[in-house]
Amino acid sequence: MHFHRDRGFVHPVPSEITPRAAYAGRRDWLRQVALAAAGTTLGSWAARDALAAAPPVGAPLPGARSTVAGAVTMEKPTSRQDATTYNNFYEFGTDKADPAANAHTLKTRPWTVAIEGEVKKPQTLDLDALMKLAPMEERIYRLRCVEGWSMVIPWVGWSLSNLIKAVEPTGNAKFVQFLTLADRAQMPGLRSSVLEWPYVEALRLDEAMHPLSMLAFGMYGEVLPRQNGAPLRLVVPWKYGFKSGKSIVRIRFLAQQPRTSWELAASSEYGFYSNVNPQVDHPRWSQATERRIGEDGLFARKRPTLMFNGYEPQVGQLYAGMDLKKFF
Numbered sequence: 001m002h003f004h005r006d007r008g009f010v011h012p013v014p015s016e017i018t019p020r021a022a023y024a025g026r027r028d029w030l031r032q033v034a035l036a037a038a039g040t041t042l043g044s045w046a047a048r049d050a051l052a053a054a055p056p057v058g059a060p061l062p063g064a065r066s067t068v069a070g071a072v073t074m075e076k077p078t079s080r081q082d083a084t085t086y087n088n089f090y091e092f093g094t095d096k097a098d099p100a101a102n103a104h105t106l107k108t109r110p111w112t113v114a115i116e117g118e119v120k121k122p123q124t125l126d127l128d129a130l131m132k133l134a135p136m137e138e139r140i141y142r143l144r145c146v147e148g149w150s151m152v153i154p155w156v157g158w159s160l161s162n163l164i165k166a167v168e169p170t171g172n173a174k175f176v177q178f179l180t181l182a183d184r185a186q187m188p189g190l191r192s193s194v195l196e197w198p199y200v201e202a203l204r205l206d207e208a209m210h211p212l213s214m215l216a217f218g219m220y221g222e223v224l225p226r227q228n229g230a231p232l233r234l235v236v237p238w239k240y241g242f243k244s245g246k247s248i249v250r251i252r253f254l255a256q257q258p259r260t261s262w263e264l265a266a267s268s269e270y271g272f273y274s275n276v277n278p279q280v281d282h283p284r285w286s287q288a289t290e291r292r293i294g295e296d297g298l299f300a301r302k303r304p305t306l307m308f309n310g311y312e313p314q315v316g317q318l319y320a321g322m323d324l325k326k327f328f
């Protein structure tokens, strides 16, 4: 168990967070941006090509503040340090510190995402093309893990509905399945049989179309770190975090509800819906409260968990009339 002691640290608002100088690739990219902005001769074709390519991990990735209802919580964001060192990404190990320690082997460029199944326009999209599909937005979402901890994270990306509309689902499409990368050469955790690989998650089509469902390419104003699911991941803020698959390579539109990795692992513990619900306990622990990462310590109190993680006004109608204890 890891404890996070950052009490007294004043968090800047995410748009003011200065990107870390981290990788040589990022510095090159920044130089190209500067050249292009200065309109120098070198800034013509070479820089334009560099700009056309998806920026590397750690590069700045700004987004305009989202106008989607409920997309920006005023709660204090979790520190970047905590959000990038306390992770679940079993492909890189099951301890919270494993993904940050091991994910450097993940190759995030080039990257493609295959769109298949019940769509009129099946296609394989290159990451560069995908990132340009819609303007980048910054959204500050609560993240509630099924394990009982939570964070507040400023993501950068756009509504998944942009992609869904572009590929035109057929009338048969009722579910959307997300398959994430499973490559033994890059992911040491695949040697373990803790889950069936690849990690597979899915949503009902109307859930996927909800404007709060997001494809994220960045966080804290920068391209996603590998341990957080580079180069793209899902973020569904009203569901437990495991519904938000990391490092997605394939999106399938289906007529039937598919089984997900966590359902296959323990169907009595992890249901298909997995909406955050303080009234439906996990068979082995209560879901009524949560521990906010960064607030640990002697005097930290557990917070009450909110229905649909606080997004009930936005998403409650998706489940009207459903027995949420049965469809957990």
Ligand code: MTE
Pocket (backbone or CB within 6 Å): 083, 086, 087, 088, 089, 090, 091, 143, 144, 145, 146, 180, 199, 227, 228, 229, 240, 241, 242, 243, 244, 245, 246, 247
């Ligand atoms: N995606 C993949 N591919 N593999 C995983 O193990 N863990 C999930 C989810 N997505 C996971 C995954 C869980 S349990 C949570 S809580 C979130 O990622 C954690 O996201 P974070 O580490 O960025 O906070």
